Amino acid sequence: MEIKNLYQPFELEYLELTSYTAREHKNTFFEMVFILDGKGIQSINSHKLPYSANKLFLIFPQDTHGFEIHSPTRFFVIRFNESYLKSLSKEWIQKLEFLFHSHNHLPGCILNNISDKPLVRAMAEALIREQEDPGPQNEEVIKQLINTIITLAARNLSMDTQASLKGPATNDPIPLLTYIHQHIYLPEQLRAAKMAAHFNISASYISEYFKSKTGESLQQYISEYRLKLIETRLRFTDMQINDIVFEFGFTDASHLNRAFKKHKGLNPSEYKKRNHYKV
Known part of the structure; x- marks a missing residue:
């Protein structure tokens, strides 16, 4: 099985793909995938579930994962590794830990709060624009947008689990x-x-x-x-x-x-x- 590495603190990628079945692989880094448009199947650790627009997926290092594309799909991917984690405060590291260690590593969107979906979409589209046409303080703007998406994802997991605590x-x-x-x-x-x-x-x-x-x-x-x-x-x-x-x-x-x-x-x-x- 292919193993993918990341050689910089973070990486953004915008992909437009048609009918194509990606081979399952493992990463040595964290990955967040937002679906802008399209339909298909997401698999994580041999579990499968359909995907569609405005879904956000979390992928943990060493998860086995892939996507089957059933209709043309636009993916926006945020990847970040240990050096990005090192740049964050203790509070952010704990937020990431809650986000990923409480995640069940099953397929499916983690945005349970419907009103957060357009917010994450807006952040993803802003990151695409910032990447294509960098403005002043480009890297700082990108980091703030990434951290905002992480915060929204953490909020959704927190809201979901707080409901169960009752x-x-x-x-x-x-x-x-x-x-x-x-x-x-x-x-x-x-x-x-x-x-x-x-x-x-x-x-x-x-x-x-x-x-x-x-x-x-x-x-x-x-x-x-x-x-x-x-x-x-x-x-x-x-x-x-x-x-x-x-x-x-x-x-x-x-x-x-x-x-x-x-x-x-x-x-x-x-x-x-x-x-x-x-x-």
Whole structure:
């Protein structure tokens, strides 16, 4: 299978394609694809769903994906890699993490709020114009537009999951998962008693329920999710170990080292040395 790389912080591409079936491939970067016009099939990780105009798709590194084009299609693609992530603030990195780690990696548009579709379309069309006819401060304008699209995408995921948080946890594990994702930087909020109080259920039942629905213990899932985010920090940013310790609420660097080495077989410094992406 083809693997595609990106050798600059971000890249924009406008494509007009007719009947053509793209081979499935994997990226080493993030990708957002907006459909301006056309119809066909999007596939991610062997799942397929029709696409049409005004759909926005998220593609995570190492997802297997492709498009089958059934009628002439205009695609607008935003690609960005680790060096783009490094240029963002901590707040933006956390926004990206929520955006991508809460995404289910299934096909389908993530714009559930219909009124946001014309906004994203306007941003995409503005980016196309800015790319074709650069004006003053061109790169800064492009970055702001990209960040606006990311914000709109994050808002849609947040709105969708906030609605599910209002439902009873006993019907679906998704509200619990969403709560964990949103509070992963606040260890006190992830105690079983605190979560049980939030969902108005028994503290002794919440762990049992979570395991029955996910196959993992509640604390195991929280730990694995936190360590996955730390992997992202080590690979894609220049954050120091002590900064990561503080951000994720570890007692000290030794506490982080023990947990991470149990998870990956390497301490954080060794993992970063071997896996940190270089531009």
